[in-house]
Amino acid sequence: xxxxxxxxxxxxxxxxxxxxxxxxxxxxxxxxxxxxxxxxxxxxxxxxxxxxxxxxxxxxxxxxxxxxxxxxxxxxxxxxxxxxxxxxxxxxxxxxxxxxxxxxxxxxxxxxxxxxxxxxxxxxxxxxxxxxxxxxxxxxxxxxxxxxxxxxxxxxxxxxxxxxxxxxxxxxxxxxxxxxxxxxxxxxxxxxxxxxxxxxxxxxxxxxxxxxxxxxxxxxxxxxxxxxxxxxxxxxxxxxxxxxxxxxxxxxxxxxxxxxxxxxxxxxxxxxxxxxxxxxxxxxxxxxxxxxxxxxxxxxxxxxxxxxxxxxxxxxxxxxxxxxxxxxxxxxxxxxxxxxxxxxxxxxxxxxxxxxxxxxxxxxxxxxxxxxxxxxxxxxxxxxxxxxxxxxxxxxxxxxxxxxxxxxx
Numbered sequence: 001x002x003x004x005x006x007x008x009x010x011x012x013x014x015x016x017x018x019x020x021x022x023x024x025x026x027x028x029x030x031x032x033x034x035x036x037x038x039x040x041x042x043x044x045x046x047x048x049x050x051x052x053x054x055x056x057x058x059x060x061x062x063x064x065x066x067x068x069x070x071x072x073x074x075x076x077x078x079x080x081x082x083x084x085x086x087x088x089x090x091x092x093x094x095x096x097x098x099x100x101x102x103x104x105x106x107x108x109x110x111x112x113x114x115x116x117x118x119x120x121x122x123x124x125x126x127x128x129x130x131x132x133x134x135x136x137x138x139x140x141x142x143x144x145x146x147x148x149x150x151x152x153x154x155x156x157x158x159x160x161x162x163x164x165x166x167x168x169x170x171x172x173x174x175x176x177x178x179x180x181x182x183x184x185x186x187x188x189x190x191x192x193x194x195x196x197x198x199x200x201x202x203x204x205x206x207x208x209x210x211x212x213x214x215x216x217x218x219x220x221x222x223x224x225x226x227x228x229x230x231x232x233x234x235x236x237x238x239x240x241x242x243x244x245x246x247x248x249x250x251x252x253x254x255x256x257x258x259x260x261x262x263x264x265x266x267x268x269x270x271x272x273x274x275x276x277x278x279x280x281x282x283x284x285x286x287x288x289x290x291x292x293x294x295x296x297x298x299x300x301x302x303x304x305x306x307x308x309x310x311x312x313x314x315x316x317x318x319x320x321x322x323x324x325x326x327x328x329x330x331x332x333x334x335x336x337x338x339x340x341x342x343x344x345x346x347x348x349x350x351x352x353x354x355x356x357x358x359x360x361x362x363x364x365x366x367x368x369x370x371x372x373x374x375x376x377x378x379x380x381x382x383x384x385x386x387x388x389x390x391x392x393x394x395x396x397x398x399x400x401x402x403x404x405x406x407x408x409x
Contacts, residue, residue: 108295155204260286
């Protein structure tokens with residue numbers, strides 16, 4: 001990692017949007033990169049202009065990295081999503097342009113899990129209503145409809161990084177934990193897997209959603225699923241706004257079939273903090289609405305800043321892609337005294353043959369060579385003798401199958 005890239009580090013430009021934690025900028029500056037920070041997101045038209053000479057773009061959840069943005073980023077090496085989700089990025093288009101995308105799948109899991117458990121207690125005690133009443137000057141000291149969470153059943157839909165953390169914390173509260181995931185998962189503690197989503201809905205006093213945004217999860221909780229839940233059970237969603245039919249949830253709460261809800265994500269969200277917010281859930285009893293803050297703790301944002309900036313630095317300095325969400329995974333140590341060529345190419349027959357012929361024609365000695373592919377692209381990392389590395393890099397870059405080629409000294 002101490003080796004100098006062939007392109008001067010002082011000329012590598014990093015653009016960080018959406019008030020990314022300062023620890024990320026500090027890490028990039030420590031490497032000698034240029035860093036520009038912006039507090040807000042940028043619309044596509046403005047981002048297309050700003051990204052033209054940027055090497056690394058860092059965003060959070062509101063910036064849309066569209067195919068047009070990627071096309072305008074002629075020097076773009078990588079995109080960093082300083083959050084969990086990457087649905088705001090055209091990852092397939094980035095893949096085709098040889099641009100790996102890195103995110104932070106681990107860093108805010110605890111923050112989201114703690115929020116879910118806090119909201120379960122709030123819903124069980126109807127604390128949102130009691131707090132609002134006292135603020136309005138009403139003293140309503142009642143026990144009716146207020147319960148402990150101990151002994152109740154929580155159903156977790158999506159048993160990944162966050163879901164497993166929720167299960168561990170819920171069990172510590174004395175709750176029974178059941179879960180459903182489309183992939184077989186090893187249960188934590190006494191958590192129990194169930195065979196179907198319907199089984200989880202029918203068994204749970206609280207249902208919490210922790211799934212990605214995919215065609216399969218879009219509107220996965222609608223009228224039929226809400227009707228399948230226990231009468232009086234509560235729904236929590238801190239995953240993606242498109243997962244729940246908000247109108248159906250509103251109707252279930254108004255009719256008394258659903259006992260309450262805690263919602264942190266919405267199908268449509270304001271682009272800025274000054275934007276107005278409308279939802280059919282506003283004003284309903286025992287409904288907690290939060291502005292997409294599940295992972296918004298200082299601890300989580302700092303951890304995300306470190307995780308994503310670390311992945312981006314490893315890619316810039318060594319070509320490591322093991323943390324990328326849309327790219328073949330490679331990470332290998334430098335060969336001492338060698339230069340490293342990184343080549344992204346279309347995954348068609350004969351590419352490695354052509355590359356090795358170039359190496360052979362230049363009488364170069366390969367110290368190490370690793371190739372990984374996906375259905376669309378191949379990613380080659382090759383360490384070879386220094387004396388011919390520039391000529392080999394140039395020839396490989398000129399192959400009609402090559403998408404992006406760079407060299408590291």
